[in-house]
Amino acid sequence: MKAPLQVTVLQIDGREISAHADQTILQVALENNIWIPTLCHLEGLSDIGACRLCLVEIQGIAKLQPACATRVREGMQVVTRSARLDKYRQSIIELLFAERNHICSVCVVNGHCDLQYLARKLGIEHVHFPYMYPNLPVDASHERFALDQNRCILCTRCVRVCSEVEGAHTWDIKGSGIQSRVITDFDQPWGEAESCTSCGKCVNVCPTGALFQKGKSVAEMAKQRGFLPYLTMMREEETK
Amino acid sequence: MSERQKARIATVWLDGCSGCHMSFLDLDEKLLDVLAQADLVYSPLVDYKEFPENVDVTLVEGAVSSLEDLEKIKLIRARTKILVSLGDCAVMANVPSMRNPFGARAVLERAYLENVTLHPQIPQQVIPPLLKRVRPVHQVVKVDVFVPGCPPSAATIGYVVNELLAGRIPDITDKTRFGA
Numbered sequence A: 001m002k003a004p005l006q007v008t009v010l011q012i013d014g015r016e017i018s019a020h021a022d023q024t025i026l027q028v029a030l031e032n033n034i035w036i037p038t039l040c041h042l043e044g045l046s047d048i049g050a051c052r053l054c055l056v057e058i059q060g061i062a063k064l065q066p067a068c069a070t071r072v073r074e075g076m077q078v079v080t081r082s083a084r085l086d087k088y089r090q091s092i093i094e095l096l097f098a099e100r101n102h103i104c105s106v107c108v109v110n111g112h113c114d115l116q117y118l119a120r121k122l123g124i125e126h127v128h129f130p131y132m133y134p135n136l137p138v139d140a141s142h143e144r145f146a147l148d149q150n151r152c153i154l155c156t157r158c159v160r161v162c163s164e165v166e167g168a169h170t171w172d173i174k175g176s177g178i179q180s181r182v183i184t185d186f187d188q189p190w191g192e193a194e195s196c197t198s199c200g201k202c203v204n205v206c207p208t209g210a211l212f213q214k215g216k217s218v219a220e221m222a223k224q225r226g227f228l229p230y231l232t233m234m235r236e237e238e239t240k
Numbered sequence B: 001m002s003e004r005q006k007a008r009i010a011t012v013w014l015d016g017c018s019g020c021h022m023s024f025l026d027l028d029e030k031l032l033d034v035l036a037q038a039d040l041v042y043s044p045l046v047d048y049k050e051f052p053e054n055v056d057v058t059l060v061e062g063a064v065s066s067l068e069d070l071e072k073i074k075l076i077r078a079r080t081k082i083l084v085s086l087g088d089c090a091v092m093a094n095v096p097s098m099r100n101p102f103g104a105r106a107v108l109e110r111a112y113l114e115n116v117t118l119h120p121q122i123p124q125q126v127i128p129p130l131l132k133r134v135r136p137v138h139q140v141v142k143v144d145v146f147v148p149g150c151p152p153s154a155a156t157i158g159y160v161v162n163e164l165l166a167g168r169i170p171d172i173t174d175k176t177r178f179g180a
Helices: A025-031 A083-099 A114-121 A157-166 A201-205 A227-239 B019-025 B030-037 B067-079 B088-092 B095-099 B104-114 B154-165
Strands: A007-012 A015-020 A055-058 A077-079 A145-148 A171-174 A181-184 A211-213 B007-013 B038-042 B055-061 B064-066 B080-086 B130-135 B145-147
Touching: A007 A025, A015 A025, A055 A083, A083 A114, A157 A171, A157 A201, A157 A227, A201 A211, A201 A227, B007 B019, B007 B067, B007 B154, B019 B055, B019 B154, B030 B038, B030 B154, B038 B055, B055 B067, B055 B088, B055 B154, B064 B067, B067 B080, B067 B130, B080 B088, B080 B154, B088 B095, B095 B104, B095 B130, B104 B130, B145 B154
Parallel strands: A007 A077, B007 B038, B007 B055, B055 B080, B080 B145
Antiparallel strands: A007 A015, A055 A077, A145 A211, A171 A181, B064 B130
16 A cells, blocks of 8 residues: 655745655646746656756755755755856856757757747846857758757757657767767667667657757747657556 | 937948848838937948947847958947847857858868869958858957847847937847747
8 A cells, every 4th residue: 555645845935835745846846836947857757857957945955956856855945046046047058058059040949949948038148158169960860850969958858758758768878078979779870770669759858959850941840748748647547 | 319419320240141130121110210319320231431430339240250250340349339249140150150060161162162163262362261260249359238039020129229229228038039
């Protein structure tokens, strides 16, 4: 028999909020219409706290904590918006823009991109850091989809959806730091990756124009994500 | 307001497609309101040859790509009170920066050697030398106002110009974005 869920009371931005003890700060915030910016998080996938956009201040803890990977505790006092957090979040987004070649005006997801959306939402109108302009390849070897490394922000949503939901684990990461790259099947061209089922889940969860459907032109690629929470929910129902 | 008190505004076209200037022209009859408050003292749209002294506001379209762009923007900065990066090329170097990963030489070779059948040669005169890397304006000189967009809409440009003419620094974050 399952243990009864424990109820916890915490404060977010001064509001008293009750939550289940096994929930993350992000889950509770979203349920209570408190917006916290996220990039690597996607409902239906595991949380890895990689992008650091959801960092929040917790009273009594000097270090900022990722809301997606921190469970609520009784009496916790969380701050989701402050000048310090704004500064960190803006810097993260700006660094992502500077690290690869994000040319929004000619991008296949212009107007439908999570990175572009967050830049606007966080009030970024220019990037303070010098751009890297790396020379990066586009892999168009797959019959239906393409990978543009210029637009990849290494959120690993593709890696997780392929492993956790599709069960194929075609995607992975090679290298480290700014040399990291998403790869398919031991760094083979995507079109030759035998484990790929061509389901397209990776393309739809990708927050930017890094993964897209062939034949789409500038601003034509809108990602469909509705399937993911639905699929997860149905599978949870089945295993009950 | 007497003629002498009119603000002095300028626009300049560096490495861009002129789309931002087209969008500026899309202000249509509202341009008359702008010109009632300000003189256009330098622009691709008027015929002054040299960038004048004491300019209140300069709208810069385009990235800094060539030696000519670099010299121009330094002079313009020195002679302008409020410098505005107008559009994605000025703000983030945009499409012109797409040559940065493989370099200026490759661009010249493609344009003047590989695709030319009659006397292929890279010009040494008239065409200004390309810089090694295309840069957004703020990585070369100080920029006071950023207006992203490809191009920013006429309404956005109109808002920016009117705010500046009224002595305020415009807040554009809810009006435009990268790639808009």
